[in-house]
Amino acid sequence: MTTIKFGLIGGGVMGEALLTRLIARKIYQRSEVLVSEPQTSRQGFLEDEYGVNVTADNRLVFTPTTEVVFLAVKPQVFSAIAQELADVITTVSKPLVISILAGVTLNQLEAAFPHFPIIRAMPNTPATVGAGVTAICPGAYTKANHHETAKLLFSAVGEVVEVSENLMDAVTGLSGSGPAYVALAIEALADGGVAAGLPRTIANQLALQTVLGTAKFLHETKIHPAELKDRVTSPGGTTIAGVAQLERAGFRSALIEAVKAATARSQELGK
Ligand SMILES: NC(=O)C1=CN([C@@H]2O[C@H](COP(=O)(O)OP(=O)(O)OC[C@H]3O[C@@H](n4cnc5c(N)ncnc54)[C@H](OP(=O)(O)O)[C@@H]3O)[C@@H](O)[C@H]2O)C=CC1
Ligand SMILES: O=C(O)[C@@H]1CCC=N1
Structure with missing residues (x-):
């Protein structure tokens, strides 16, 4: 039975950028990662290239052993995903949720994942080669260990800065874009x-x-x-x-x- 520690929802450009570095740095073993991604061709690619587990069912990333759920879908599909997950998240222990969705606020994230530790983050594409820069800001239920986890993950793809949430859109306009x-x-x-x-x-x-x-x-x-x-x-x-x-x-x-x-x-x- 596979023990999933890291769940990635959205295996696109940024999801893959993070995934590749987390595996290369051995922060997570391949077998500990589950990527949820709708396209079968993309699933096949991620499975072959990185040896990770794949699914098309976002709910499956919330396992009893999942430590981090990383949201890397387009902001436009966020509310659909929140609805889809509404039932399952009431039945599991609360992993750290990290969102890199442009514009989606901690309030919106905390409404979708009530009482979950959440970090809103904005990385950029040079993350793929370990030369990114990521701004992070913590939500209301985030403790020091969650904060450290987010810093560890994003340090694997470059520099990390901390900003207050009211500056996250400016970060997106500058380093994100x-x-x-x-x-x-x-x-x-x-x-x-x-x-x-x-x-x-x-x-x-x-x-x-x-x-x-x-x-x-x-x-x-x-x-x-x-x-x-x-x-x-x-x-x-x-x-x-x-x-x-x-x-x-x-x-x-x-x-x-x-x-x-x-x-x-x-x-x-x-x-
Ligand atoms: N690109 C960038 O430079 C940066 C992007 N971001 C943020 O990262 C997020 C992802 O961006 P990016 O990687 O560029 O986008 P991509 O479109 O490359 O990746 C998103 C992935 O999510 C998949 N997806 C679509 N719908 C669902 C669903 N319902 N459940 C699970 N997965 C789904 C997409 O599949 P499909 O293609 O089939 O739709 C796609 O593979 C965005 O929110 C963006 O704001 C943040 C910093 C920088
Ligand atoms: O263009 C976008 O919306 C995303 C967010 C930052 C970079 N790309």
Whole structure:
């Protein structure tokens, strides 16, 4: 008889990102994981790739031995799932529920899982390669051991910060959605290189390594981004010509507005 300790509801992009690292880090054995996922092809993939148990019945993740139930479905299906689980959760001991659903509030989670320890979290896709950043905030019934468990799990996929719940939508707008903004920037930088005559493969490599290297440099030296910009811009040189064009095009404003728009959308998803 298999002992399930970790239940994952929703084996999509983010569910898989976490799963892969938890198994690689041996935080859970493959046999201790049960993934609930509606698509049979996806179930088959997760079973073959990670050797985990799979089901299409969300209720089955609540076993007497389950320590953590991780919710990684789209926010739009949350209320349907809450209804589906309403009966089963009254009959089991209360595992820690961790939700990464954009916008879904602790109030909504605690209404669906009454008196359960709950952590609302917002990771991001670099979690797949262990370079993510996750913000967490605890619900009303969460004790120190639950908090430690959430930190352990998310530390397996990158850095962890703690914020109060009123900041979770802003986190979603910045770091949750941010990998898409950076990917767009990398693609556009490479396109600029191609427009200036570089072969595509070289342009892609230069763009990617420039962003990676700049982030690493800032991360390691802790210098302010403005200081780095000043170091690159030689008087009367090339960089200030490029920076001036970015300012004319509203580059900074575009990023600020992107974070604000994504934050607002996260707020809407919780309504
Ligand atoms: N992608 C990201 O960068 C981030 C996403 N998030 C949050 O993570 C959550 C998941 O996002 P993401 O991984 O991108 O989405 P995905 O669509 O990749 O994953 C969701 C998975 O849940 C499955 N699913 C759908 N309905 C049900 C159901 N009723 N019961 C169980 N599983 C179901 C989906 O199957 P099917 O495809 O068949 O519908 C899919 O495999 C979202 O709430 C999002 O807000 C948080 C941080 C970052
Ligand atoms: O786009 C979304 O809604 C999810 C939440 C953060 C990143 N992706």
